[in-house]
Amino acid sequence: MRYLPLDNKDRSQMLGAIGVKDIEDLFECIPKQARSSELFDLPCHKPESEVEKYMIRLSDKSINASSVPFFCGAGAYKHHVPSSVDHLIQRSEFLTAYTPYQPEISQGTLQVLFEFQSQVAILTGMEVANASMYDGSTACAEAVVMAKRVTKKHKAIIAPGLHPHYSLATKTLASSVDIDVCVLDSEISSDYEVIDLINDETACIVVQSPNVFGEIVDLTPIAEKAHQHKALLIAVFTEPVALGLIKPPGEQGADIVVGEGQGIGVGLNFGGPHVGLFACNKKLVRQMPGRICGETIDADGNRAFVLTLSTREQHIRRDKATSNICTNSGLCCLAFSIHMSLLGGKGLRKLAILNHEKANLLAARIDKINGAKVLNSSFFNEFAVELDKCAEDVVDSLASKNILGGVPFSRLNKAGAKDILLICATEIVDQHDIDTLCSALEEELR
């Protein structure tokens, strides 16, 4: 077996050194009835070439985003990732290292995390950020649980524009620690309705901007009302590139900002791994979940980095920890950070403008199609279109013509409107893609 360095001579020498006759002697401690006597109904080992062939065959059974006109968003975004990103994250020293618990031989990972945290804090307009969560949805759920710890109140209000998966993941986690989660029905422009629901019992309000329909939400009035009642505003985003053009949530009064970082540096990956971003203001940092990297000095007085404030964490505080999270999205942080360092603020702005312009062009074209109506008054790179037909049928039919034409809203929420199609255009979309989608849509809606 190509991955196992021991041969039978090694094995028998080692058994001899241990003082046993047979490998079975080392498994003696397992009670007989616990040992499996059955042969597993699974195949035997295969050479690399065979595994690869099988996998390529499987891969070929799906339509990949780069091969067709592609307009899907709704929480995962296709952007061009520079080649250097994937090259660097495959360096052994990053790929095959563990969590940096031994800082003297992990300064590479630790400095990356420090830079990552700085980038996320600046991007979101917040004071501090952690070293990542699993993804945007779990970051959102953890933020709600954190709000309960901070405010000592039990009611969370979820605005109607929150991605339905985020809303469900939050409800699933928060309800098990006795947080009463109020989820409003999804409608495109009703996020401001949460303002009237905020009262002294409210622990937090969760608002996504741009929301799941692509509409951009002004967080300031919601933050003001929240703060009047000592509630926290949790601002959510699913597309980090939007922050290249939209005012950061930190400048709009958010107390905690959580989001999905996948759009920068990380591919679609059929939904995972992605990277959860989590930022807040300094005074809340000791209630934050997840790992945090900080600056310190070594015995020579030189600057160095180390995981810190770990008395919040499970390996120290056990049942009193702020979260059970251990493994996070390390390598995806690295990918995010490399891509962001290539972009810089200036490149990010340019990328965001390109996205917005592509979506603008597409929205204008679609609005002219009979039977299709763009519902948004504002958007970044995705918007909601009301169709004369069932959106899922239209998308399936487009797929049969090799066009991935967006996400039917009903895919995210079966009880939601059947005629709404969420369409996204990033910088990878070109004029030919737009023409292809629009003529196909015209045909569908004729």
Next chain:
Amino acid sequence: MSMNTQGRITAPTKINYNVSKSFSGNKALEQATKLIFETGNFNKTGIDFPAAKGLEYRLGGLEQKKDIELPGLSEPEILRHYVRLSQKNYAIDLGVYPLGSCTMKHNPRLNEKIARLPGFADVHPLQPISTVQGALELMYELSNWLTKLCNMPAVALTPKAGAHGELCGMMTIRARLDADGNSHKRRVFVPESAHGTNPATAVQCGFFVDELPANDKGCIDMKVLRSKVNELGENNDIAGIMLTNPNTCGLFESEIIEISELIHSAGGYFYCDGANFNALVGRVRPGDLGVDAMHINLHKTFSTPHGGGGPGSGPTVLSEALKDFAPVPYVIKDKLGYYSLVEEIDEMSMGRLCAFHGQMGMYSRALSYLMSHGRDGLKQATEDAVLNANYILASLSDLMSPAYSGHCMHEVLFNDTFLKNTGIDTIDFAKAMIDEGYHPMTMYFPLVVHGAMLIEPTESESKYELDRFIHTMRGLAKKAKNGDVESFKSAPQYAPTKRLDETLAARKPILRYDA
């Protein structure tokens, strides 16, 4: 002296060294690396874009007009920055990484290639089901391998890491208890030796923890457990037990079947922390032990890379009693061989753990590992892992102090008795290993052993590497006994940094760059 709650020293002793510094700040191959914020430029970008058309914005008046103060660097600068940083990291590909309980085994490069195939890496999670049949088939196949290796009827693939799998399992248990009208059952037994994630998870799921002591053999004290269960009586509040097996002392819980029967008879469920499943794969099936739920760390047992802290993946196998309460989504296959995703929560399901369908990038790597090994290779890997650990135990037990007598499973636990009266602590020993070119073992964990040193070599080490490692450890143990305190206290000397002041980091947190 600053110490943490485990008695570990967290600030270095000041020692005066006579090392002349280079003009460049470099040390040969090791290059000084400033922050990107100190070398980058806010007006620069390393990516070329076509010119904007100048269209009117439709941003609802929420445009950011200020510059974003993030530095940009060109591609050559980026390559230098990250390659230089990478050279300050230890890695499996560099040497033995014997972190107990973390399973740092070889990461086959075929798997990296597979994960990047466009039909897995470049598909959107919400594409029409007809366009992602290959990705769904891969998930279905992986489920098949995992459920067969565990002899369990179902697996929830979505959990994004081990701790997330624990949440999955414990929330599923809670959903079952609530469905049966047993909402008063909230007590979860957790051994002292457990990973910190276990008690943290139990609390995060609304349970409370009842801690179980270890006996002098490093296993659960059955007498204590039995008397606790008996005392709580018929209308008890027992929700279940969370147990790692083999446990974190590297020992198989030999009374596991009695434990699971006892918990079941009290109306509770058995959660097994699968972090150490790599000691059992192909030889023991958790389903045969009465396990109701167990997460499998694909990033440990099935070799998906740790990536400096993630991403992981924690598929959670579920018993007959729990499977109907699994979270969404999951993959099903019809008679014609067509795959679909069940994404709607029914009244039984405990809910949804995350957006989309979990860690596809880890599923593809893990399936590639499983197919490469096959049932024969998996069993051999398990045996080699156990053999390697016992070889280390046998080769060091005369100089170091094994925490328990007898053989171990895939990892070997020492305490700090052998350092008694030397003035050298576990942490000093660990830091001295760094100077010898090794990543230290897990230290001060599990908490049931004083000054714990937990060594897990995995099956990936050759006899040559093991012998070199053993030679080094013996040398260090002898040196410690000979009273060479200074060289231990001042270690590491050859690493990119000396020991760090962790107390300072926590007392005056600097968590980001500030101009």
